[in-house]
Amino acid sequence: MDFTQRIFAYLKFQQLLTDLHGEPFEEFVHRLMSARHPDYVPVRTHGNLGDMGADGLLLFDRTLHACYAPETHDYPSFRTKFRSDLNKALAKRNGHFDTFAFVHNDARGGVHPQVSILLSEVQDEIRPLRVAVRGRQWLWQEFMRLDRITAEELLGCPIPIDERTYGIGLADLEPLLRELRQRRESAEPLADIPVVNQHKIEYNNLSDDVRETLLKVLRHSYLVDEYYNGIMQVDEHDLVARGFRIYFDEVRKTTSDSEELWLELEKYVVGNARVTHRATWAAAVVIAHFFERCDVFDVPPSDWAPTASTGGV
Template sequence: MDLLQRAFYGKDIRIALLEKREQAYEDFFCTLMQKKYSDNFLPVKAAGREGDRKADGYLFPEKRVYQVYAPSSGFKKDKLLSKITGDFEGAKEKWQSEMLGWTFVHSDFEGLPPYAIEQISKLKTSNRNIDIRVMGPEIIHNIAMSLSLESLIDMFGLMPSEKQLADLTHEPIKTLLKAMSRQTGCSSAIVPVSVDKLEFNDLSDDVAALLMAGRKKEKLVEDLLRKWPDPEYGDDLASAFNAYYLDMRSEGVVADQIFNKLQKFAGSDPASTNSQVSSLAVLTYFFERCDIFENPPKDWSK
């Protein structure tokens, strides 16, 4: 797996962790753990009166129970505290000596709120014979990135390689540009961006790596738009990207999700690595030259 493939997979894993909730998040977590630990990890499904015995997954070598919590409406104090305490105490009662470790898996990239951390600390103090841990999406992301290329392909499909990007020519981009719907709107000023733009917009390292890679081919896009039969087509596309970005920003969509949606808007097809590298070149071109994401203020510093 080369660096470009790694960035694509890293981005898609992060998007999955941002977008999946409830059962979908639990299923995604369990699939990753099975890929990582093979038959040493098993999802726990409800069975009859026993239910799931307050567990969503079980890791045999460590005798560790995993409980996943990814509410679609976000954390609510009473529900979160009840979930932590109720599921731990229930698992301790039902698994007994078969539970030497317990992990609370959650979905918030910002981490657990202080009251939840305090509650887990109390559980650790009163249950020193059980190894209690917390696993958030950053840790899950790291587990996923440690999987083999074969496992990642099985879960997310084949991603473009650095060689495919290097071999990219005008023709696939031309095909993609022709397929994009012409949209009207106010022209967006084409200006260079600050080197701090990636950090200012809180884009992940994976997305930053993709944009840096895409710069190698953005001149192909520039050449095509300069020679395009309609001289206003580039401005129209810039306006379309800008309008779509502003809509998503106004809805509070997270930066990496905005990037992912913009890449699809640029014609990316998950089933085609050619369309993925072509759309990356197009997206990078407009990222660098128009108001897709925010330019930092002149006095801004990290």
């Protein structure tokens, strides 16, 4: 799917999850995971055995999935369901899995503080087994890897292929862009560019224009760290970074040209409509941040260094 199709699919996907609870949500997870992973095994209940603490199993990754999607979310219900499924899995499937993944559709983002404590306690109890909680963002990132026909089947509607124009490309980054725009005038540049970026820039053989833009905005990429350090959702940065990486990997399947890659990343941040110079600057800062984090473009081997023929920065 291209950029505009992904925006349409994202809105439909979020609405679909909002309307799915109980068994319909579990069925959707089965369909999504079966489409993504040939080793995914949906588990149905059977007589006195029940489901033995799992709704689905990834054979290769040895991951059990338990689904939780009530119409209203509250901590006591989550704790009871989580403990019940986990205890059954440990009792009846011990030795058959390495990770217990709890899949939910809570739209509020993040987890309840008591849930985070519960997860820490349970992780300590079951080591070396692992616990994972997978919500809407994780489900969307799985969905993003589907081809268009399969995605349409899951959404229950066609994804338009005509050209459309959108002013904003990624809702998750809207607050960040507003913050960068507001702070653009007062931002103090960093004194130097880290050496790791020098090597990475040369290693990726960036065009002169991309290279020049990147070198300018890298001096302001610390604003992105300051933004994420100031928000309450501690996992938001990693989730956005993962989505950025997935999108970049998809784009690179169609081109290796650094200018085209950069333009597609800009489109991912601000959309494909005409935007102000300030918005373009903010988008470049965002891209530079994820470049510096090594979420986009290639990381040079540890022993690699520019040769005399490649020049320096």
